[in-house]
Amino acid sequence: MATSTGVGELVRAAATGDRQAWDELVDRYSGLLWSIAMAYRLGRTDAADVVQTVWLKLLENLEKLRDPDRVGAWLATTARRECQRALVRTRRELPTDDAWRLEPRDAAIPTPEAVAVASERHRLLRMAFAQLPEQCQRLLRILMVASPPYEAVAAALDMPIGSIGPTRARCLERLRRRLSASGISADVGDS
Amino acid sequence: LNPPSGPDERLLAELREVLGRDAAPPSSVVEAAKESYTWRTVDAELAELTHDSLVDQTAVRTRGAPDRRALTFEARDLIIEVEVSVSGQERRLLGQLVPAQPARIEIRQAGATRRIEADAAGRFMVPGLEARPVSLRCRLAGRDPVSTEWVLI
Numbered sequence: 001m002a003t004s005t006g007v008g009e010l011v012r013a014a015a016t017g018d019r020q021a022w023d024e025l026v027d028r029y030s031g032l033l034w035s036i037a038m039a040y041r042l043g044r045t046d047a048a049d050v051v052q053t054v055w056l057k058l059l060e061n062l063e064k065l066r067d068p069d070r071v072g073a074w075l076a077t078t079a080r081r082e083c084q085r086a087l088v089r090t091r092r093e094l095p096t097d098d099a100w101r102l103e104p105r106d107a108a109i110p111t112p113e114a115v116a117v118a119s120e121r122h123r124l125l126r127m128a129f130a131q132l133p134e135q136c137q138r139l140l141r142i143l144m145v146a147s148p149p150y151e152a153v154a155a156a157l158d159m160p161i162g163s164i165g166p167t168r169a170r171c172l173e174r175l176r177r178r179l180s181a182s183g184i185s186a187d188v189g190d191s
Numbered sequence: 192l193n194p195p196s197g198p199d200e201r202l203l204a205e206l207r208e209v210l211g212r213d214a215a216p217p218s219s220v221v222e223a224a225k226e227s228y229t230w231r232t233v234d235a236e237l238a239e240l241t242h243d244s245l246v247d248q249t250a251v252r253t254r255g256a257p258d259r260r261a262l263t264f265e266a267r268d269l270i271i272e273v274e275v276s277v278s279g280q281e282r283r284l285l286g287q288l289v290p291a292q293p294a295r296i297e298i299r300q301a302g303a304t305r306r307i308e309a310d311a312a313g314r315f316m317v318p319g320l321e322a323r324p325v326s327l328r329c330r331l332a333g334r335d336p337v338s339t340e341w342v343l344i
Contacts, residue, residue, distance in 0.1 A: 004291045019228055026224040034216035049343050053324040055224040056341035059231055060326075088245050089260075104261075122209045129206065144207040145214055174200050174233060 011068035026055065029072060033079050036156045039138040040083035046090055050082045057082075057129040072148070076155035121184055128178035136171035143168060203293060235328060235338040238264035238271055243342070264327075264339040271327065271337075275344050280321040282344045288313030288329070297328040319343065 007028070013021035033054055035049035057078055058071070065074060129137065135157075142153055154161040207214055242263035264271040270289040275282055288294055291313035298305040301323050309315040309329075328338045 014228075017231075022228045023225050026221060028225060030216045030221045034220065035214070038213040044217070048217070048223070049323055051216065051220050052223050052227065053343045055227050056230060056324055056326070058336065059227060060237055060340065062231075082343065085246050087244070089343070106319055125205060125209050133271070140203070140206060141210070141213070144203045144210065169199065172202050175202065 007071055008069035009065075011062060011065060013073050014064035022059075025058075027069070029075050031145055032142070032148045032152055032156075033075060034074065035142045035148075036076060036079040037083055039141040039156070040080075040087065042083060042086055043090070046086050050079065050086050053082050054078045070151070072152040073155040076148075076152040080156050080158060123145060124179065124182045124184055128175055131170060131178055132174055135167070136174060139164070139167055140171055140175075228303075230326075232328070232336075232338060235336040238266040238268050238329075238337050238339045240340045240342055241265045260344075262342060268286065269329070269331070269337055271329065271339060273327075273339075277322075280322050281318075282322055282325075284317040284325075284344075285313075286315040286317070286327070288315075292331060295330040297310065297330075298325065299328060300325045319344045 010021045010025050010028075014025060030051065033051045034047065037050050040068075042050060054075060058075060061074075065071060077161075129140070132140070138157055139153070139159075142148065142156055150161050150164045153159075153164050159167070211235065240262060244259075244261040244268065249307055258277050259293055260275040260277075262273040264273070272287040272289065274285045276285070284298075286296075286309065288309055290307075291311070293311050293313070294309040294315075296307050296309055296315055298307065298317050298320070301321060305317070307317060321344060322342050324341045326339050326341045330336050
């Protein structure tokens with residue numbers, strides 16, 4: 001996973017017209033930004049617009065970033081704010097347009113093998129996940145993507161950085177308990 | 192990626208499998224972000240978004256109907272007031288420059304630029320925009336251009 005090494009350099013290079021540096025920044029952080037939009041339950045169209053808005057905002061702030069090495073946290077904070085804005089916008093302005101997106105987006109189209117082997121287990125896992133508190137769902141959606149730096153996770157969720165680890169453990173423990181209650185092995189992954 | 196090691200990592204890995212469709216950004220999103228670099232400008236002063244009626248909920252609604260969104264952008268000595276009205280997927284901007292003055296304005300959105308004029312009273316109107324990020328770049332007499340922050344309308 002991307003460490004902060006060299007990120008400040010990329011920001012400074014992009015600020016002086018280095019397009020490759022910009023592309024590298026986009027490659028490093030698009031996964032994080034997308035996972036934040038998913039964590040806030042945006043539809044895919046809104047998520048795409050929010051991610052694009054965040055990149056455009058970075059573009060106009062490249063020279064002004066106080067700490068280019070912490071661009072990940074800056075992006076995550078900006079993404080959180082834009083997600084919150086987009087949620088209000090969608091609720092107020094597009095009540096019907098986005099209705100189809102409220103269908104369970106997690107119901108990914110499974111392969112035939114997956115159906116045979118894991119569909120019941122996955123269904124239960126999906127159900128157990130959906131019953132977690134909102135805060136847990138958000139955190140796990142971001143953490144499951146690419147183990148991003150906790151500083152960026154904290155910025156995305158407006159949580160103290162020191163609480164990410166303990167909250168992660170607590171949320172996974174809750175998920176395990178719910179799985180046990182539905183009668184499947186708590187130690188997921190052993191199947 | 193590292194292979195899952197502890198039980199927590201294995202559980203997260205299985206979650207990723209189950210919720211997988213959401214896990215990675217579509218390549219179109221990544222490509223659009225890369226393309227956005229062409230919007231980079233070095234000469235413009237930034238007008239910051241200082242008020243957005245969508246999120247700055249005040250006790251008293253100061254102006255506009257519920258389907259109108261009021262935005263205020265502020266640069267050093269220029270304020271750009273914009274009202275966004277919604278009609279289906281279309282957005283229309285009504286704008287006012289303060290202090291009032293004529294200007295040439297570029298409307299930057301989704302890879303295209305449209306040019307309009309603000310009249311002598313500093314008013315302008317832009318119909319037919321998409322529900323996507325937009326930025327206005329104002330060229331005024333006797334000063335550097337002013338670009339508004341990007342905002343998703």
